[in-house]
Amino acid sequence: xxxxxxxxxxxxxxxxxxxxxxxxxxxxxxxxxxxxxxxxxxxxxxxxxxxxxxxxxxxxxxxxxxxxxxxxxxxxxxxxxxxxxxxxxxxxxxxxxxxxxxxxxxxxxxxxxxxxxxxxxxxxxxxxxxxxxxxxxxxxxxxxxxxxxxxxxxxxxxxxxxxxxxxxxxxxxxxxxxxxxxxxxxxxxxxxxxxxxxxxxxxxxxxxxxxxxxxxxxxxxxxxxxxxxxxxxxxxxxxxxxxxxxxxxxxxxxxxxxxxxxxxxxxxxxxxxxxxxxxxxxxxxxxxxxxxxxxxxxxxxxxxxxxxx
Amino acid sequence: xxxxxxxxxxxxxxxxxxxxxxxxxxxxxxxxxxxxxxxxxxxxxxxxxxxxxxxxxxxxxxxxxxxxxxxxxxxxxxxxxxxxxxxxxxxxxxxxxxxxxxxxxxxxxxxxxxxxxxxxxxxxxxxxxxxxxxxxxxxxxxxxxxxxxxxxxxxxxxxxxxxxxxxxxxxxxxxxxxxxxxxxxxxxxxxxxxxxxxxxxxxxxxxxxxxxxxxxxxxxxxxxxxxxxxxxxxxxxxxxxxxxxxxxxxxxxxxxxxxxxxxxxxxxxxxxxxxxxxxxxxxxxxxxxxxxxxxxxxxxxxxxxxxxxxxxxxxxxxxxxxxxxxxxxxxxxxxxxxxxxxxxxxxxxxxxxxxxxxxxxxxxxxxxxxxxxxxxxxxxxxxxxxxxxxxxxxxxxxxx
Numbered sequence: 001x002x003x004x005x006x007x008x009x010x011x012x013x014x015x016x017x018x019x020x021x022x023x024x025x026x027x028x029x030x031x032x033x034x035x036x037x038x039x040x041x042x043x044x045x046x047x048x049x050x051x052x053x054x055x056x057x058x059x060x061x062x063x064x065x066x067x068x069x070x071x072x073x074x075x076x077x078x079x080x081x082x083x084x085x086x087x088x089x090x091x092x093x094x095x096x097x098x099x100x101x102x103x104x105x106x107x108x109x110x111x112x113x114x115x116x117x118x119x120x121x122x123x124x125x126x127x128x129x130x131x132x133x134x135x136x137x138x139x140x141x142x143x144x145x146x147x148x149x150x151x152x153x154x155x156x157x158x159x160x161x162x163x164x165x166x167x168x169x170x171x172x173x174x175x176x177x178x179x180x181x182x183x184x185x186x187x188x189x190x191x192x193x194x195x196x197x198x199x200x201x202x203x204x205x206x207x208x209x210x211x212x213x214x215x216x217x218x219x220x221x222x223x224x225x226x227x228x229x230x231x232x233x234x235x236x237x238x239x240x241x242x243x244x245x246x247x248x249x250x251x252x253x254x255x256x257x258x259x260x261x262x263x264x265x266x267x268x269x270x271x272x273x274x275x276x277x278x279x280x281x282x283x284x285x286x287x288x289x290x291x292x293x294x295x296x297x298x299x300x301x302x303x304x305x306x307x308x309x
Numbered sequence: 310x311x312x313x314x315x316x317x318x319x320x321x322x323x324x325x326x327x328x329x330x331x332x333x334x335x336x337x338x339x340x341x342x343x344x345x346x347x348x349x350x351x352x353x354x355x356x357x358x359x360x361x362x363x364x365x366x367x368x369x370x371x372x373x374x375x376x377x378x379x380x381x382x383x384x385x386x387x388x389x390x391x392x393x394x395x396x397x398x399x400x401x402x403x404x405x406x407x408x409x410x411x412x413x414x415x416x417x418x419x420x421x422x423x424x425x426x427x428x429x430x431x432x433x434x435x436x437x438x439x440x441x442x443x444x445x446x447x448x449x450x451x452x453x454x455x456x457x458x459x460x461x462x463x464x465x466x467x468x469x470x471x472x473x474x475x476x477x478x479x480x481x482x483x484x485x486x487x488x489x490x491x492x493x494x495x496x497x498x499x500x501x502x503x504x505x506x507x508x509x510x511x512x513x514x515x516x517x518x519x520x521x522x523x524x525x526x527x528x529x530x531x532x533x534x535x536x537x538x539x540x541x542x543x544x545x546x547x548x549x550x551x552x553x554x555x556x557x558x559x560x561x562x563x564x565x566x567x568x569x570x571x572x573x574x575x576x577x578x579x580x581x582x583x584x585x586x587x588x589x590x591x592x593x594x595x596x597x598x599x600x601x602x603x604x605x606x607x608x609x610x611x612x613x614x615x616x617x618x619x620x621x622x623x624x625x626x627x628x629x630x631x632x633x634x635x636x637x638x639x640x641x642x643x644x645x646x647x648x649x650x651x652x653x654x655x656x657x658x659x660x661x662x663x664x665x666x667x668x669x670x671x672x673x674x675x676x677x678x679x680x681x682x683x684x685x686x687x688x689x690x691x692x693x694x695x696x697x698x699x700x701x702x703x704x705x706x707x708x709x
Binding site: 031034035036037039040044083086087088089090092093094095096097100101103104105107108111112122123126127220221223224226227228231234235262266273274275276278279280281282283285286289293298299300301 | 347350351352353356404407408409410411413414416417418420421422423424425426427428429431432433435436446449450524525527528531532534535538539571572573575576577579580583586590596598
């Protein structure tokens with residue numbers, strides 16, 4: 001069990017957990033700012049970004065893909081803002097226009113491009129391939145200290161670890177201004193904080209997390225992790241710091257339980273093939289949110305008693 | 310003849326024609342019903358619904374196969390998708406009403422979780438015998454290639470019924486979308502109307518699954534409505550302009566996709582609608598960017614002209630280059646900045662206008678009239694000649 005676990009399940013679980021945390025952290029702020037759907041928009045526009053990067057660079061190497069996807073995310077956010085202001089259109093509608101159009105453009109480019117030689121298609125972009133990120137060189141827990149085996153780790157693990165670290169450090173560094181601008185924009189402005197820049201920086205950090213996670217696990221997990229763990233955590237507590245801690249716990253739990261269910265769940269039901277791990281992680285996060293909606297201590301709005309529901 | 314021309318003139322075979330007509334009807338229904346969603350500021354709820362169709366499609370397939378039927382029966386799959394989309398919608402409403410989470414969080418949660426669960430079901434189906442050929446992935450992005458005649462007919466009939474429903478329901482839905490309180494005071498059942506609106510959007514989403522796909526159908530609901538908003542301020546025309554834009558996109562997109570290989574239907578329809586949106590954003594006369602820019606420049610010019618003339622009247626030097634250029638080009642000042650005869654006349658008129666306004670504002674406490682003083686509006690356009698003559702008498706008295 002040990003050797004097989006390290007070889008086949010350890011790295012996907014680690015990648016899943018890191019990706020989930022990287023998305024859930026900025027998700028907390030986006031949730032409180034009522035911008036939860038930015039994550040949705042970003043994960044859609046990543047597709048045209050990577051297709052364009054492929055057309056320009058001709059490879060599916062990680063760096064151009066990440067750059068393309070990141071650029072697409074930033075451009076999309078700028079476009080949403082521009083359309084909102086220029087056309088005087090409500091935020092939700094502006095977002096809907098931008099991300100569907102860019103996604104459609106990405107699909108069209110993908111279909112018109114010869115990508116038969118490389119692994120690049122819409123379904124892969126949506127579902128990711130968490131199951132395939134195995135560590136073949138490992139032959140047991142001892143491999144964790146074996147440099148030769150460590151060199152064979154899937155590169156996605158390193159990238160998502162770096163992205164997760166960046167997000168954690170940024171959140172820690174900018175905690176105070178982020179919290180201030182999120183909860184009391186007027187006060188933040190009066191004490192001289194650059195409110196707009198902080199808001200944009202948050203979106204960029206979310207884009208970094210989304211793009212890195214997308215590379216490893218596909219866009220379903222990205223959208224689910226931006227919203228479900230922070231939303232469930234929001235129903236657990238009134239204190240924002242505690243909420244962030246809960247959201248990290250929920251994200252980790254979703255990733256581990258989801259992966260295990262996807263890999264071993266079908267066996268329990270008498271089926272032989274594993275199901276989509278990304279889909280299952282999203283499902284588990286949804287179950288956690290559903291339980292929180294039904295039973296969490298702080299699920300109601302302030303002033304709404306137990307009897308009034 | 311090019312294939313595109315053939316497709317646009319419906320000469321590319323019976324099936325392609327039927328698909329094009331179906332896509333057009335779908336576009337009209339989506340554009341018209343989407344305009345209510347956008348006006349009600351609930352545009353992205355339809356995105357949650359669209360993504361929530363996926364588990365329904367998967368479960369319907371599994372159930373139909375388990376009952377010994379053909380899992381690919383389109384009517385059955387669409388029925389399943391409608392049920393799960395409806396459940397998704399109810400959950401969004403329930404979460405928004407009963408928990409402290411906002412609608413955006415509810416939308417995102419339903420969207421991602423239902424979609425994730427749908428993907429799980431798709432991987433289950435792939436392992437079933439015969440499931441690999443199910444082609445359920447085509448519901449993600451839509452596909453009209455190799456569509457059966459019965460499927461095309463289902464879509465065309467569904468689209469036509471939705472358009473009819475929009476026409477029947479247009480009155481209460483417009484009222485509720487614009488002014489909920491007023492609608493309630495007229496005795497309109499807001500809750501029921503909202504439900505019917507959602508039902509209509511749900512129907513459009515489900516019908517559109519096969520052509521546009523569940524990821525992009527939301528575009529067909531939002532983009533035409535937002536585009537139409539640039540062209541009109543009237544709700545009645547908004548619905549049908551939006552419907553026309555949707556229908557045009559559906560028709561042109563499906564024709565293009567029929568004419569060329571490797572051009573997926575859904576994305577082309579969406580991109581066509583998006584192109585119309587960009588054109589409208591820039592060039593629509595009423596609310597377009599270019600129109601607004603021109604109006605802004607004209608306004609600027611009027612301010613500069615007025616201030617320049619007042620400065621001339623007071624014999625003050627003008628330094629602002631824009632003002633100088635403007636007055637010169639109208640022949641009001643000479644190259645050295647001295648007023649011409651026409652310039653002196655215009656300056657005198659501007660000063661008289663200021664005086665008249667001055668008096669008007671002290672005499673009339675009616676802010677509806679005097680509130681229009683902005684230093685630019687000629688007094689003749691607000692007060693009658695009699696009243697202005699009265700102001701002139703007061704000015705004359707004041708000076709003597």
